[in-house]
Amino acid sequence: MRWTLKPKPETSKIEALQEALQIDSVLATLLLQRGIETYDQAKAFFRPSLNGLHDPYLMKDMDKAVARIEKAIANNENILVYGDYDVDGTTSVALMATYLKTRYGLVHTYIPNRYDEGYGISYKGINFALENDFTLIIALDCGIKSVEKVAFAKEKGIDFIICDHHRPGDSIPEASAVLDPKREDCKYPYKELCGCGVGFKLIQALAEKEGKTVNDLTVYLDLVATAIGADIVPITGENRILAYFGLLVINSNPRPGIKAILSQVKKTELTITDVVFIVAPRINAAGRMKHGNYAVALLTETEEALAAKYASEINDYNLDRRETDKRITEEALKQIEEQKEQERFTTVVYDETWHKGVIGIVASRLTETYYRPTLVFTKSGEKLAASARSVKDFDVYNALSACSEHIEQFGGHKYAAGLTLKKENYEAFKQAFEDVVARTIDKNLLIPEIKADVQIDLNHITPKFYRVLKQFAPFGPNNMTPIFMTENLTDTGYGKCVGEDKTHLRLTVTQPGSNSIVCIGFSMGDKYDLISEKKPFKAVYSIDENEWQGNVSLQLKLRDIKE
Known part of the structure; x- marks a missing residue:
């Protein structure tokens, strides 16, 4: 150190x-x-005061998003709330679906399958919408890079509203509205919202149309605080306010699903750290080991007995996840030890049998052990998929961008990202990633600080x-x-x-x-x-x-x- x-x-x-x-x-x-x-x-x-939250209409396209949802409700359109299978995605879907259902009945949810659809918006999801007569998809915690898929949906008569917080690519999808504070043309004062936070700003804007204030929406803040903790976004500005009041809800009157999780661990006063290490892993386990739908079912359930049943199932998934990630971590550490013939600035490991649902956790553990930018690969269909984790102050997203010629698809943040590539490109990518990191990293960053x-x-x-x-x-x-x-x-x-x-x-x-x-x-x-x-x-x-x-x-x- x-x-x-x-x-x-x-x-x-x-x-x-x-x-x-x-x-x-x-x-x-x-x-x-x-x-x-x-x-x-x-x-x-x-x-902290809820009055410190910004006007949601300062976010670019917010007026368009509200108008499109109001139009869908007026015309009795079927609305599909779509989000990723991680904590930020499933809490976002639970938040948006729960709120919309207080106003309107034709609302359904969709979480992609981690294994045959992968991260973000999928053609399978769009086809599901098409087959079931959905004309509006609200995508949360994903979509900012789905230019071609949004265009495909538009051709089929399906509109998108995108609520994302990831960095945009070179172009913005042609959706009815694209809410993302990280858009270069978005003047929203706070840039560090998580996906669920962007979703909350949308329901805040919708509620204002009904003459309600943010004080009427505190019931949703247990979900927002959980997402803020799990997605490791800065606890500053709006995130600090949302996390503060969300923790008050979690500790006083959480929704039945979160209450059922807490009853398993017998903890009284939860901090944001407890949310990260107790609540979030259980919600995440559903998408990792089975399907993210289980997490949404838990988070939207209003009956306590059913919520307890769902929480018990999810706890079992979490126990499976722990055993699986422990085994894979041991196998990965052994693989690294066998490769130690030369000093490397990165850790890159691969085994086609490793469970795709836990490679992100394994990457985090390897980063803690060797303190190198780390990638853990496994087989995903015909391709290889990886989770990337980084050391403090090194931008792994930028490093992956520099290797993009070898990559099929990638996305993420400074410290965590995901990617897919063709198997035949693995060795070339591995070397390119090592070369980029070796050339650009401050060597002091390889010693934990x-x-x-x-x-x-x-x-x-x-x-x-x-x-x-x-x-x-x-x-x-x-x-x-x-x-x-x-x-x-x-x-x-x-x-x-x-x-x-x-x-x-x-x-x-x-x-x-x-x-x-x-x-x-x-x-x-x-x-x-x-x-x-x-x-x-x-x-x-x-x-x-x-x-x-x-x-x-x-x-x-x-x-x-x-x-």
């Missing part, structure tokens, strides 16, 4: 914010690092300090959990390796002139020698609460330690 300390803001700015908010200098520093410089900005940050926000002493850590720190949540990209660095620490003599296989490190640390505090370092048992015999060391960590036998106390969650 390489440690870096974030630049300290100007002293005058720290002092001004400290004075305005009556907080200590460390908290003022953390706020300034997040771009918060004034009392009003801090108030908006600490007290921990960025500490600020250096502090232990006596800074008080219950009052932590109460304010908790209000920085919800955490996520661009508003990560604050990481602190402290030097000159020593264990009080009770440090030990804990856990069934002794892989974790538990100790109580002190610093000259301060009280002691308990620390836990998960998977850090191998660093015991650094803290034994009261040797001084330094640590990077976050602060959280530990509950034991009804007592709640502060603890340090170690990220790394060094001499």
